[in-house]
Amino acid sequence: MPLVLNEEQNMLKDAAKDFCGKSTPITELRKLRDDKDETGFSRDIWQQMVELGWAGITIPEDFGGLGFGYLGMGVVMEECGRTLTASPLMSTAVLGSSAILSGASDEQKAELLPALAGGELLTALALEETPHHSPYNISTTAEKSGDGYKLNGSKKFVLDGHVADQLVVVARSSGTAGDRDGLSLFLVAADSDGISTTRTIMADSRNAANIELSNVQAPATALLGAEGKGADVLDKVLDVGRIVLSAEMLGGLQEAFERTLEYLKVREQFGVPIGSFQALKHRAAEMFCEIELSKSVVLEALSALDEDSDEVPKLASLAKARLTDTYNLVSSEAIQMHGGIGMTDEHEIGFFMKRARVCEHSFGNAAYHRNRYGELEGY
Amino acid sequence: MAALDDFRKDTRAWLDENCPASMRTPMTEGETVSGGSKHRSPNPDSYVWLDRMAEKGWTVPAWPKEYGGGGLHTDEFVVLLEEMARIQARSPLEGMGVTMIGPTLLEYGSEEQKQRHLTKIVNGEIRWCQGYSEPGAGSDLAGLATKAEDKGDHFLVNGSKIWTSGAQFADWIFCLVRTEPQAPKHEGISFVLFSMDSPGISIKPIKLISGASPFCETFFDDVKAPKEDLVHKVNQGWTVAKRLLQHERSGLRALASAGASRTAATQTTTSLADVAKETIGMVDNHLANPVLRDSIIQYRMNANAFSLTQRRTVEESEAGSTPGAATSIFKFYGADLRKEQLELQLKARGTQSFGWEGDGFTAEELNLTRTWLASRAGSIAGGTNEVQLNILAKRVLGLPD
Known part of the structure; x- marks a missing residue:
């Protein structure tokens, strides 16, 4: 599996770097936060991303996408990670697209994929029920009801759940919490009767919601994949999410590291740059090693997705564990090495640590x- | 690409025909060929393989043909390594001639020096050793004190070196000596070559914690070093010395070791999990000791990430860019990984891993004890890990002194 980018991917990366640098610097995230923006991201910026084709990077050209694959999505998310860009890319273009690509019927694909690629539809994955990632530990029920199903349960930490048009709900149609068998995935409109959504304001200023499902009617056509076999789709979707999130984390941690390195060169104490102190040099060099290894695992995992390799589950766990540890290390050291100024809200370096910790708990922590x-x- | 495909086809055919069967088995320590006549492999095939590879210049595939090298471009070199790995062919020639002094002479040697020394390196005729560290000059290498006085056509060398790997088997030494005691420490050093059979040299092996003696103390008592083998200019040996160290840790060296370490890593780490299953046992498909299990998994994941990084640098070279900054982490990270792997072996095997000799232990267990102890050299020899971090901070990260 290739560990270097081809020319097309490099061009996409450069374009993404340019876009994020100009349109979504961290000042934009700060503004969304301080304005208590109801959407939590800029619809205008999202429209521009859609026009660049980003909503359909992983969607085949036949369905109106770019067909650039996951390496393509990875380089875009890496650049978004550098500027901590808030957008529905993860919830919609990554999780939503892959759920439909791997679970939907041909009819559903024909209807939904062009809408996703065209930015007309926002989706959210309603999975977690506890504060810890535990994908089979599902108590939300899907009972047969007439021709369809009735959904009941509570979902937490649903990324972009407050703005999604459609929810991918993971529910249990048989068995008990913890069983891999018996899970079913439903695509339901977010404004269906019986759904109540509470937006949760998170420390990283990114977007999530808690969702209550009370006797929500879902027709049989709402099923994504076979009844009871939802885990086959879910596992794939989660590995995609873990790997692409790792790419975002790779961008964030490199940015935090580069900013810190620059600070070590300019901040003077005792009449010399603090970067001349060996206590800081060695820690910086050790972080550099971890970052180089992180780059390799992210590239390999993205390539594995593009090749639909059997190694995807292992590489997803390798990438998510390593990037979690490395982002935590680098973002914590970034604050420590910036000293007092790093503790202030005015300085941007603290944003990276907040993002790192929320990423840690998205789709499974390192342990x-x-x-x-x-x-x-x-x- | 077509030319490269042809090269691969030809290389595969040539290797199939010319690599003896016993040279397609994992290397054993005694059969490593590092050149010279003082230590011989007991396996005659070692020399059949060496001679055939040397004739094609493939003991040093990337060196220019005019000095006996293979003249291969990087992409061809990578193909050769891949094809050798495919049949698990051993490296025909190791040692400091091909890895260190050869590349340095290519860059800094005079034409006459290249003609006289390089072919003998390619053919494995001469084994070299490295006269760098001294009792008072370890990490502070430039603090070296071995004195070389100008006596017209030669230098008169007095002093001692330490940690001279393989001095007892070497024919020649490349040696750092102080030619100008009054100058600032980096500016009074010269880089000289001389025969280890010169009068006035004595060697004393150093016994290590592992019981083995891979290193020596080397003493010089009025040794004559002819001036024709002064490399580069007098008092400018530090430049040459640093360059040689870069070769020791360099991109191509990393490329060459990437294939080998990939197989080695897989082999040793697979056995680590197998050992733990056997010694610790399994409960519900997990290793029964959850703390050790987590450490083993962490190690396995780091080893996987490391070998992917080695592969990434190979691919970056193939794609035409120079080996990236990642190569500079290999020595540091690789040494720590190896130590970690061996420490986990001990944790998994318990008291069976501390057998020193005699009954009650398998040969593998006895060997492990020694290997574990010897592995500590990885983060000390050739520049300690702390020195590697200093170099990374300065050269790669650009942090100030």
Whole structure:
């Protein structure tokens, strides 16, 4: 699997860098936060992203997408990660698209994929029910009701759940919480009767919601994939999410590291730049090593998605665990090395640590993925 | 690409025909060929393989043909490595001739020096050792004190070196000596070559914590070093010395080791999980000790990320860019990974991993004890990990002194 970008991917990366640098610097996220913006991202910027084709990067050209694959999506998310850009890319262009690509019927695809690629539809994955990632630990029920299903339960930390048009709800049609079998995925309109949404304001100023489902009627055509076999789709979607989020994290941690490195060169104490102190040099050099290894695992995991390799689950866990540890390390050290100024809200470096910790708990933390990696290796 | 495909086809055919069967098995320590006549591999195939590869210049595939090298471009070199890895062919020739002094002479040697020394390196005729560290000059290498006085056609060398790997088997030494004691420390050093059979040299092996003696102390008592083998200019040896160290840790070196370490990493780490399953046991498909299990998984993931990074640098080279900054982390990170792997072996095996000799232990267990102890050299020899971090901070990150 290739570990270097081709020319097309490099051009996409340069274009994304240019766009994010000009249109969504961290000042934009700060403004959304301070204005208590109801949407939590700029619809105008999102429209521009759609025009650049980003909403359809992973969607095949036949369905109106760019067909650039996950390496393409990865380089865009890496650049968005550098500027902490708030957008529905993860909820819609990554999770929503992959749920429909891997779970939907041909009819559903023909209807939904062009709408996703055209930015006409926002989606959200309603999965978690506890504060910890636990994809099979689902109590939300899907009972047969007439020709369709009746959904009941509570969902937490639904990314972009407050603005989504359609929700991908993970519910249990049989079995008990913890079983992999018996899960079913439903695509339901967010304004369906019985759905109540509470936006949750998070420390990283990014967007999520808690969602209550009370006797929500879903027709049989709302099923994504086979009844009871939802985990087959969900596992794939989550690995896509983990890997692309790792790409975003790679961008964020590189930006935090580069800003810190620059500060070490200009901040003077005792009459010399603090970067001349060995206590800081060694820590910076060690972070550099971890970052180089992080780049490799993200590229390999994105390539594996494009090649639909059997290695995807292992590489998803490798990437998510490593990027979690490295982003946490770098964002914490970034504040420490900036000293007092790093503690202030006025300085931007603190935004990275907030984002790192929320990313840590999205789609499984490092311990979750180490355990999974061990299981995939057979011990 | 077509030319490269042809090269691959030809290379594969040539290797199939010319690589002896016993040279397609994992290297054993005694059969490593580092050149010279003082230590011989007991396997005659080692020399059949060496001679055939040397004739094609493939003991040093990237060197220019005029000095006996293979003249291969980087992409061809990578193909050769891949094809060798495919049949698990051993490296025909190791040692400091091909990895360190050869590349340095290509850059800094006079034409006459290149003619006289390089072919003998390519053919494995001469084994070299490195006279760098001294008792008072370890991490502070430029603090070296071995004195070389100008005596007209030669320097008279007095002093001692330490940690001279393989001095007892070497035919020649490349040696840092102080030619100008009054100058600032970096500006009074010269880089000289001389025969290890010169009168006045004595060697004393150093016994390490592992019980082995891979290093020596080397003493010089009025040793004559002819001036014809002064490399570069007098008092400018530090420039040459640093360049040689870069070769030791450089991109091409990293490329060459990437394939080998990939296989080695897979082999050793697979056995780590297998050992733990055997010694610790399994409960509900997990290793029974959750703390050790987590450490083993963490190690496995780091090793995987590391070998992917090695592969990434190979691909970056193939794509035409110079090996990236990632190559500079290999020595540092690789040494730590290897130490970690061995420490986990001990944790998994318990007291069975501390056998020193005699009954009650398998040969593998006894070997592990020694290997574990020897692995500490990885983060000390060739520049300690702390020195590597200093270099990374300065050269790659651009942090100030």
